[in-house]
Amino acid sequence: MPYTYAYPRPALTVDCILFGYDEGDLKLLLVERGSEPFKGRWALPGGFVQRNETLGDAALRELAEETGVGKVYLEQLYTFGDLDRDPRGHTVSVAYFALVRPDGFTLQASTDAAAAKWFLLRKTPPLAFDHKKIVETAVERLKGKVRYQPIGFELLPKKFTLSQLQQLYEAVLETEIDKRNFRKKILSMSILKPLGEYEAGAANRPAQLYQFDRKKYDAATKSGFLFEL
Amino acid sequence: MPYTYAYPRPALTVDCILFGYDEGDLKLLLVERGSEPFKGRWALPGGFVQRNETLGDAALRELAEETGVGKVYLEQLYTFGDLDRDPRGHTVSVAYFALVRPDGFTLQASTDAAAAKWFLLRKTPPLAFDHKKIVETAVERLKGKVRYQPIGFELLPKKFTLSQLQQLYEAVLETEIDKRNFRKKILSMSILKPLGEYEAGAANRPAQLYQFDRKKYDAATKSGFLFEL
């Protein structure tokens, strides 16, 4: 176990929880550790914050280095500082999270990571450090967030059906939602524009396509109005 | 300006936002800085995290050292990592906050702090570092928190009137609340026990006294039930 030399203050790292939504499934981006400690184990992408580097920048850099994923809007989750969370010694980690479309990125592992891979959230392997706890915290936060803030802008194709949007909410909240009530509510927010077009090639009645109306969304949120779901 | 010697990683500090509620007023605990930078300015109590010290422990230690305030339940707020927030160099700060009764503590400044004092929240002097931003973040968080979680257990005398409780909520939320609706709602939570006693010495109709029923509160929150106000 290297890195045990005396060091006057805690080390500072960032970790990224990247949730991926892909056709009904919630996924989690993990990397296989290429070095000790926990070599060979899966872990959240992350690493040490460099001097004169913003926390958000560090998170994006580590994410890009270890997984190839770039240009993501990360939100700060929580800072973990248990004394025994890293066997190398006292290490404080600031966690960031985001919800994205996996198919928008090509995974490429490097720098310390032997591999990068999406896992089904409910089928994640054992994780290194205290990353299990971090992921659980992130899941709770994601659910809470979704309840009062519409999501989906970046997670669905530009044109989508209401069923697709509902499926997304059901996946994140891990619950079933009544179809009619969901439509009533989401349409009453008037952030969706019905296109009059219909999906093609379905083996059943084709659904109407919708688009997000970013302007209306921004206007509503800026004026202090809060959505709820 | 000492402390400019090369240091491979960001320094790590904690800062405490202590809100005090005192008969209708929301206050903020500040310390006068005894050394550079910002010597003579008011700032949040806080300081460097020591090696093998939990973040929460560090926050409590700094709070006790600089203000004499001890045994407070601190909740993590956010971690601030802007590059220019400390003129000594890159310093990341984990902020903690709490809401307490000022009269429960005797202030005593020491260790780096020339003085410790409660200020009316809306009359705080200019602050050192990025502490203004930190306080604003804490105020928003406090308001959000109060909306779905009853407060007051530690902030009022053991026996209190409903008007006192309402005044507390109005102070925190910075808004007026309808008396009848407030009473209806707070009583429907059934976490208050009416005592049948009445306040003494008032120059008007005496109000009935109530007590918090901690057991019912814990039972309700543990069962996943959420209060709203």
Next chain:
DNA sequence: ATAACTTAGTGTAAATAATACACGAACTAA
């Protein structure tokens, strides 16, 4: 004594939001 003042305490009606629930329409595949 009584009038003036202050805060306590109470109920209802209206509006809004949340929930539960079932069937015909449109399309494809066999």
Next chain:
DNA sequence: TTAGTTCGTGTATTATTTACACTAAGTTAT
């Protein structure tokens, strides 16, 4: 033509939120 699948729609019930005004019980001043 039938079977199978998903789409799309409305209403009644219940719960929650909001708005709103007067009498009761004490003290103080005249």
